[in-house]
Amino acid sequence: MAHEATETPASKDEHHGHGVGRYFLVWGLLLLFTATTVITGRMDLGAANIFIALFIATVKATLVVLFFMHMTEAPGANRLVFVVSLVFSIVLMIGVFGDLWTRNPMTLPSAAPTTEAPERP
Amino acid sequence: MSSSDAHAPNPHLAHHYETIEKQDYAVRLGMWLFLGTEVLLFAGLFLGYTVYRHFYHEAFHEASRHLDLWAGITNTVVLITSSLSVALAYNAIKQGKTKLCAGMLIFTIVCAFTFLAIKGIEYHHKFQEGALPGKWYHYAEVTAPGANLYYTVYFLATGLHAFHVIVGMSILIWILSRVLRGHFSESYYVPVELGGLYWHLVDLVWIFLFPLLYLI
Amino acid sequence: MSQPSQLHENKPPVYPEVNYLNADRGVWSWLTTIDHKRIGIMYLISVMLAFLLGGIFAMALRVELLTPGPTIMGANTYNRMFTLHGVVMIFLFMIPAIPGVFGNFLLPLMLGAKDVAFPKLNLLSLYLYWTGATLVLAGMIMGGTDTGWTFYTPYSTTTPTTLFPVLLGIFILGFSSIVTGLNFIVTIHTLRAPGMGFMRMQLFVWAIYATSIIQVLATPVIGLTVLLVGIEKVGGFGLFDATRGGDPVLFEHMFWFYSHPAVYIMVLPAMGVVSDAIATFARKNIFGYKMIAYSSLGIAFVGFFAWGHHLFVSGQSAFNDGAFAVISMLVGVFTAIKVFNWVATLYRGAISIKTPLIYICGFLFFIVFGGMTGIAVATVSLDVHWHDTYFVIAHFHFIMVGAVIMAFLIALHYWFPKMFGRKYHEGWGMVAASLIVLGFNATFIPQFLLGNAGMPRRYYMYPERFQALNVASTAGASLLAFGFLIILIYLIYALVRGEVAGDNPWDSRGFEWMTTSPPPKHNFDQTPIITQDPHSYQEPGEEVEHVVI
Incomplete structure (x- = not known):
């Protein structure tokens, strides 16, 4: 996700909210990952299943923490x-x-x- | 009262802080600490899950296939979308757009209700099937040893999560009422932010619960 | 920010006319206060009552054990009694004692702040404590619990005694503890006075900081655990029930993940009290300030990796036994760092032998002895012999009573003038301190011998060959109780009639003494600016005063 790189935790009075687009982008990614995890979850991959599911969940959680919860600026x-x-x-x-x-x-x-x-x- | 805060009359500034920035910093830190305690609270349940999944791998696999996958997916989408809307509400109030913020909060609360309703229907089905925890378990379709523990973990984890949904929803309703009364503006919006953080946590927990309970 | 010193001024000490105690009047003004000092005082009264209650249970247990057979109560009563002694002492006294009372009262004063970060949450924490305490005591009245304070499954989920109110009470007490810890962490991060960096905080503040981290991180797990036991008992969910495929050892893991760090919730503030008081009574800079500060954090950290040493005979794997035994030794390293630094602080100090110093000496002995026996019982091969005997009881009480209650008494005496502006009677203080240190040894050293000889804990009856040592232990306990009674009397007398102490009767360099004693409602008339390190007794151009009695 290249376009967050331009967002810097700059001075307090400067950031009056982000572009709404960023939130929608994250939302789209979250839905995409949800679809992925459902598809891979229904495939029979043996022991790998749980790790794929946890990996995707972690990626989703990271997205939420970083961008919805603004950990990038905390x-x-x-x-x-x-x-x-x-x-x-x-x-x-x-x-x-x-x-x-x-x-x-x-x-x-x-x-x-x-x-x-x-x-x- | 010291004289230092006399020249900065801010109704939201408590007497023991020098500046509103410091107070906001403190409140945010407190909220993150609280979120940390919530993480550890759920860690105990996830521990229970992993332990019994380790013991009863087959039963957990089989039992997870008997949950309503579409209900799970719908709820995931509902919660993710509500997470988006609560983030947008925060973004709106930061720019002083009170009406947009209120709208987004209302949407979030509707999502929360939807989530609970779907969860309630799921619970109802399980009650009827007899897929109940522990000694109440009499579900004929999954008889593998340990299946009762799957449903124990399922009900405890989703129950605790649902409790958090209810709490989060109540907080958001309270914040909405304050937004509608015009308590917040671009210069004071910390409660909206904190309420949003709590709601994101509810979403975070579900992000892990969904694959672990429905997909493995 | 000069330190007021009575030694250089011959004016008689004055009692500040308006202070936090009388700024607002009436019971209601106390119950609705958000003043951290008043909350601290209310905590003080509450934990003292809890201590009294737990102490009465303890004395009843000791009297019961005077003879090998039944003495004053039946076996079932005995089981309920030791459970309540444990629950009351640990959850109602030990955990809130030093953070709740002295943390609340002193933390903002030591930081130069007007209050804690979230004053209303602070009051909430007190009310949660009261609610939890009420529930625990209600459980006692409704029939009592007989599981011991550890609530091990499957016994706790099958016992016919009343368990649920006690578990719910502990759950709520956990909330109280979390709120306090959270509040303190944020206070330390945000409300330090200008000039006070982290390396200028007093060691008591460091200790409270480390304690709060444990409280915030570990307490949610015990909350969940007791909740699960409650659900298990009511609903039969089978989570910890081996007959339904559950794992009882999992309960022990979850329980001790909190309860081992909880030992450090109790003992770290005690160490902080000693670090602060020892510099005052040695009239010397604390030796190894940074090492003491970091070792508090070190104990808090390592404390999370040691819980498995409670499970050596519970069916835990041999690998885990070994791993946890090795990690447990690290706690000894950090504690030893502190002990060496304390002793080094005393070395060549201008020691003033006052009541707190006697307790400090007792504390040093107890923590070394208790700590070394702790290392011993954390060794797998030895623990197999000592597990669930009085040896463990004696070790635990050496740390909990020996270290923590000594520190509580140090704090109570050292900061009594700070809190109330009056002095207690030094002579009686010394008498009581000597009685308590002696009585403590007489109570618990026989228990080490009993445990080593094989007397199991929590047993109602015992073979006759153990009687002599049991009688010795009970005699010691009576001495202890007598000592506490003396303290209670002279402190209450001092509250009413005590000599006015003045702002800084110990001539301490702690930042909490910068303001008047007792402090005004908002602590400081002006925000103090910190220009020196804590515990600094040798300023240029100033002679160190020798106050030796």
Whole structure:
């Protein structure tokens, strides 16, 4: 997206809104990516499916954060806050998955699952 | 009160800030921090999702095929469009175009209602089919082990998201009422901006929920 | 911005006639105030009541454990009692204590600001705290909870006791904590007085900053977790229920992702209090200012990577056990940096032995001892032996009571003149401080021995061979309780009849002493301009005063 490059977080009083076109462009891209993710989601690509879906979702989310939420113009502190919250979400995931991937498979709940709960006293 | 703010009488400036710029900076930082907490709130649910998807890969795959894909797509389009309109509302008020801003907010709120209505219909179908979470699960078409957990995660995640939609919608209605009363102008529009940020967050969460729940 | 000093002026100290305490009158003016100082005072009263309640539970538990068999209560009561002791002490006292009381009161003063960034949110945080506290106590009245403060599934989702109000209460208390943390971060970023860069903030401010980051990042996860447990209990969704394919260990992961950093929510402000007070009572520049400041952030950061050491015997994988054990050691490194710097600050200082300094000495001992045993229990092989025994209890209380409550008492004594403009009785203060430090050791050192000998935690009865140590522990606890009673009496007396302290009775260089004690409603008559570093006791041309009693 070349045309954002001309947008600089210039002095406060200067930016009186962007061209509306930019918002519509982002919107169009978001719809395009939605269509892409639906199409790739229905293809059978094996393990790649989830990564493609997450990749597209991340791209969409990045577009929303950068342009709809104006992260491009936000001060450093705000960017840092948001990025840090994402980083710690990932820390939570990694910590738990470090456990799941290396746990004895026999101790995983999926080893002997039941959908019917036994009667409790 | 110190004398420093006596020469700058701005009704929106609280007594403990020197300038309105500093106050706006503080309010925006506070909002981003709040959005950060929301990210971590949903991170817990996404964690639950990934863990059980890891355990019950097949069941999750099969169960996701039994959601109404078109409802999901429609809702995605509705939310993305509402995200656009709320961004346009912010853009409009920044230029002092109050009427345009109000119009865009009304459109956003209508989108929010549409989203909830579609979600409600989807929920209704699932209730009838018996695709309910945990011990209530009795959906005959997906019997793979772990399918009940798919619906647990589905209802918890979409339920929490729907709750955020309702909250976001209420905030936008409140902001709309203030726009209509002429509280905002090109020199004071921070609440519109913050309400918009919250609404974008609702959209962000859905951007991830949609492929994870409907498409995998 | 000269520091007012009583040592050079022989005028008797004056009590400022109009201050934040009497600027507006009536209960309503307190309940609707957005003044951070008044909110701090209301937090003080609230957490003291919570502490009293938790303390009563603790004493009841200790009395029950005097004999191997039933002593004063039944087994079910005992289970409810230790749960409430944990919940009240952690969620109602420890977490809000130092940030809620002293953070609120002092942060704007230390920054040279008129208020926190969002005064109304600040009041909201207090009301959320009250709501949450009410719900937790309602749960207690409605039958009590017997899960322990950790709410481990699947027991918590199957216990017949009242759980939901307690969980909801904790959820709301979480909101209160988030709002406070968010408020403080924004305050520190935006409301520093002219001339105050980040490297001129007092170390208490740094500690609160690090604490707030944890509060904002970790608390949403516990909010969600307790919500899920509540839903699970009411709805049977099966998320943490192994019989429906759920994973109970997932609960422990989510719980400790908050609750381990939460330990640093409690202990980091305590470290900040000590950093500030130690410079005053050693009358010396703090040694290694930057290292103490950065190590607060370091602890906050590393604290997020250590939660797995609570899951060593929960069925977590051996790989995770090892990884989390190694990372846990890093917390020890950052804490040690602080301890070395504190000790180095005392070295060759002009030490004035006042009540806060006695607590500081106690604190240093407790945090080293508690910290070292923490390193021990974070080692997998040792934890397998000690897990769920009194050894863990003793370690935890060394940090939580030993470090945090000592710091709370340091703060209470050190800033009492700041808050109320009056002095407490130094003699009684020293007596109580000595009693508490001694009583604390007598309470918890026997528990280390008990745990090492194999006495499990949360047990109602125990074999007779453990009785001697249990009696010793209970005796120590009585000493502690007696010490707290003395403090309560002389502080209340000081509130009413205490000698007028003057603006800066310790002759401290902390920025919070720049204004009068107690401060006026808007803190400063003029916005202060900061021209010096914090804790700077050796200015050119000024002799360091030796105030030794």
